[in-house]
Amino acid sequence: MLRKIIHVDMDAFYASVEQLDFPELIGKPIAVGGDGARGVVAAASYEARKFGVRSAISGVQAKKNCPGLIFVKPRFERYKEISTQIRRIFYDYTDLVEPLAxxxxxxxVSNNKIGCPSATLIAYEIRQRIYQELGLTASAGISINKFLAKIASDYNKPNGQKTIEPQEVEEFLEELEIKKFFGIGKKTADRMYHHGIFTGKDLKSKSIEFLIENFGKAGAEYYNLVRGIQDSPVRPNRTIKSLGTERTFDENLSSEIFLLEKLDGLVQELSLRLKKSNVSGKTVTLKIKYRDFVQQTRSKTLPYFMSDSELILDVVKGLLFQEELKDSVRLIGVTISSLNTEIKKLPFVIQLEFDF
Structure with a gap:
């Protein structure tokens, strides 16, 4: 049965909240984050994005890209407050809300509280209410599953929306560039280019056997996604079990000192993601992949929850020097788990089919 899924994505959320609360920042390039040697950008205004300033890059690099950049310290409690108000608007339309951050x-909104048969109109009304009640803009994507809705929400940003009708799905995906497929990162896209896959049509021409052989288990998922097949329901009690980030190096590293340099940035990025998702954790895991692809993990569980970058980095340093490296390293990653989220039983939901 076809669902009606909306993906609502706030426009430059952290930066927009800062401009809302401090009108003197409106129209100026701002970055929420730190500008010091260890600073990382959590969010950037659209004025700053024109200069290549984006989330997760270092504050130093951001200043190089945009010399007139204004740095603002994050106020996560304020962002959480606004986020709660936005979700109250969502719940006026449906109880099936799955926050991603x-x-x-x-x-x-297949079965919605206002009895509206059009998901497109509901998305428009939600965006209008967010602007009228909170003074912020949001973009939205509307389609038959989460994958398509997520892609569609990026199409008319900022302050816009796009609907992919059921009868448009096949043509839309065939014309879509591979790099725009949600879930296909730069490295996977580069591998696909190597096999002559540049668009959804190219991907669709490959057999499931070919995709599994070249992309592992993900190959079967790509086979379905390019055909518009994704049956993952909206999970209102979705529980995050862990958050992590990792980097593969262009050249293998053989010294703990060089690895520490990379880990610093990784931990800063992870800390931002934890705060963005409003979670913290007790268990820190360091992943090390050597040049021969042998993988090693080292973990430590603390008696308290943490999301602060300095606390996490202290644990990571201890794990790194726990034992000597066995070889040069091609990849490192940091994950935090044992999160302060309750594990709840997810409901089984049957959706009915309606016209868009």
Whole structure:
């Protein structure tokens, strides 16, 4: 049965909240984050994005890209407050709301509280209410599943929306560039280019056997996604079990000192993601992959929850020097688990089919 899924994504959320609260920042390039040697950008205004300033890059690099950049310290409590108000608006339309972070969520409006048969109109009304009640803009994507709705929400940003009708799905995906497929990162896209896959049509021409052989288990998922097949329901009680980030190096590293340099940035990025998702954890895991692809993990569980970068980095340093490296390293990653989220039983939901 076809669902009606909306993906609502706030426009430059952290930066927009700062401009809302401090009008003197309106129209100026701002970055939420730190500008010091260890600073990382959590969010950038659209004025700053024109200069290549984006989330997760270092504050030093951001200043090089945009010399007139204004740095603002994050105020996560304020962002959480606004996020709660936005979700109250969502719940006026449906109880099937799956937050992905403070600034985005999936909504299943197949059976909605206002009895509106059009998901497109509901998305427009939600965006209008967010602007009228909170003074912020949001973009939305509307389609038959989460994958398509997520892609569609990026199409008319900022302050816009796009609907992919059921009868448009096949043509839309065939014309879509591979790099725009949600879930296909730069490295996977580069591998696909190597096999002559540049668009959804190219991907669709490959057999499931070929895709599994070249992309592992993900190959079967790509086979289905390019055909518009994704049956993952909106999970209102979605529980994050862990958060992590990792880097593969262009050249293998053989010294703990060089690895520490990379880990610093990784931990800063992870800390931002934890705060964005409003979670913290007790268990820190360091992943090390050597040049021969042998993988090693080292973990430590603390008696308290943490999301602060300095606390996490202290644990990571201890794990790194726990034992000597066995070889040069091609990849490192940091994950935090044992999160302060309750594990709840997810409901089984049956959706009915309606016209868009």
């Amino acid at each position: 403070l600034d985005e969520a999936f909504l299943d």
